[in-house]
Amino acid sequence: MMNIESRIAAMNRLGRAMADPTRSRILLSLLHEPGYPAELAQILGLSRANVSNHLTCLRGCGIVVAKMEGRKTRYEITDPHLTTALSALVDVTLAVDDQVPCLDSSCPDCATSADREHEEQA
Numbered sequence: 001m002m003n004i005e006s007r008i009a010a011m012n013r014l015g016r017a018m019a020d021p022t023r024s025r026i027l028l029s030l031l032h033e034p035g036y037p038a039e040l041a042q043i044l045g046l047s048r049a050n051v052s053n054h055l056t057c058l059r060g061c062g063i064v065v066a067k068m069e070g071r072k073t074r075y076e077i078t079d080p081h082l083t084t085a086l087s088a089l090v091d092v093t094l095a096v097d098d099q100v101p102c103l104d105s106s107c108p109d110c111a112t113s114a115d116r117e118h119e120e121q122a
Helices: 004-019 021-032 037-044 048-060 080-091 108-121
Strands: 064-069 072-077
Touching: 004 021, 004 048, 021 037, 021 048, 021 072, 021 080, 037 048, 037 072, 048 064, 048 072, 072 080
Parallel strands: none
Antiparallel strands: 064 072
């Protein structure tokens, strides 16, 4: 049984993985089917090195596993329970209060919203 520290560590790993837009895109692709770095790079419009770096991070977080198939490496979500949980998370609709500002100044969605709001007020 997992103790509270190990549960927090697992949640932090998952949060770190999903906090990056590129890793999130890779995870969304892997939710549909296992993938290979070269194919993921082509599908997502990224360099193979970029995809490989992000897959290494996802492996380190314990979210994906690499399986050798001859000379190719196939990546997939580590556990069917995680696939189910990630799919459910993607399906959740979050209620966003437009009156509460985002505290993350680097958030591209919030910056876009703030720019639109500023333009509307001008």
